Amino acid sequence: MTKQRASEADYVVVGSGSSGSAVAGRLAKAGHSVILLEAGKSDEKFLVKKAGMVGPMHAVPQLKKTVDWGFYSTPQKHLLDRKMPVPRGKVVGGSSSINGMVYVRGNRANFDSWAAEGNEGWDADSVNAAYKRMEDYEGGEDAYRGAGGPIRVTRNKFPQEGTYQFLEATSDTLGVPINEDYNGASQEGISRMQQNAADGLRYSASRGYVHHLAPATLDLQGQVMVNKVNIENGRATGVEVTDKDGSTRTIRAGREVILSAGFVGSAQLLMLSGVGHAQHLRDHGIQVVSDLPVGDNLHDHLFHALTFHTTSTKMKGSASFFARGIAKEVVRPGTTFLANSVFESVGFVKSSQAHGDIPDLQLHMLPWAYASPNQDEPIMHDVDPRTAMTILATLIYPKSRGTLRLASTDPTASPLIDYNYLADSADLDLLFEGTEITREIMAHKAFGGAVREEIHPGIDQKGGELRTAILNRANSVYHGVGTCRMGVDELSVVTPDLKVRGVEGLRVADASIMPSITGGNTNAPAIMIGEMAASLILGS
Structure with missing residues (x-):
């Protein structure tokens, strides 16, 4: 007999991803009843749990569709009208279950700038306390790092020789x-x-806050599609959902509804519920509850990948290489390259455009060849078969801004995701400079002849020809933020305590609330936002 799912709790959290698992776990641990809703299936599978499976997860279509919503952007007019993938985790743990596990808090100046805009309590020292609560850092606790928290943070214990060469070359060159x-x-x-x-x-948010923390008052309900937030007389009372059998029901929230469905899902649900640009909602026949700039301020990190044939890295991006690794990992867990993220080193450096002491260029390094010219479609078979090193020269602080809008009132339909990449020419200038910096690093003597050639884009690509090539080669780092901006002005959707303006009992807690993107990968900041949300709610 099927167990009846609960339909009422103190708090209803929509989305079990980076922020949602954190806020739900903390609220439940404090003794509140919490229903955590997830559209995807369980994360207790080898594909998700095993850290190094992130490569096949995104490169093999049959695997990708089991854990990803499969969204694409609208044609990007400044990037040759390319429709670019927008991976979003459709699985317990959300995008923290399908990302590259690059753990970056962001630059402390990012949070001080948020606070300077009126977001009291989001300064660097305040968010540092939240970071410390969530971390179990291998280096132990100090003034900045935490120990004993739900998210374990480590480094690869057996990095490639090329990784150490890259460290030395970057340090000396720059x-x-x-x-x-x-x-x-x-x-x-x-x-x-x-x-x-x-x-x-993989230490996803769900592993740390749901499976390991395992609060008794937390009810995780998977394969549940949230259709809208029910708002009565200006107050959120719960959500309407569709279960996997197609039946629809209402889940009531005694205290609050918290949207943690990410920069796509949270903005989409607000609009479906009557919160957004009034005319846009009316165009879709949706009754307006609160006229807010939902879906504005969309921005993301963008990178240009350079791949070099190297002899000091030993891994290959071929299907057969992964197959052998999987076979070994099954027999001796934790002993192969699949025990770690595909990335091994990361740099934060300043371009000629940088302001003050804040690095504006991130260098992701991985000891593999990368798909070329881009990853608009899964093309694992097109990856160069030789041992290689790839550097992702990454634009940290884009000036370009885009939008997210409804395509229809169907909650299962992809919204219109327009990043508007490279609308500001300064963004392309930085990607071009990052490419030149990367080439300078890879020519350093520290490699001792291990760098044999530049595979992609190819050393013959220079000047204007290289700029044109970047338009076809630039890729998203999958760090979309900002669609439910936090602030104190008319451009904001939520207030500094994450409450949706004009609606009682409704908050948003995920990367969509970022006024501006953080310096580096956004998974750790998203988990921190969940921690902050729980503290704000419990404190009130």
């Missing part, structure tokens, strides 16, 4: 330090990468 902890007092420099993985397992 005059930056080899930084032991870029998540500590200072971000600038080149470092071995920290990953939210340990003992061969």
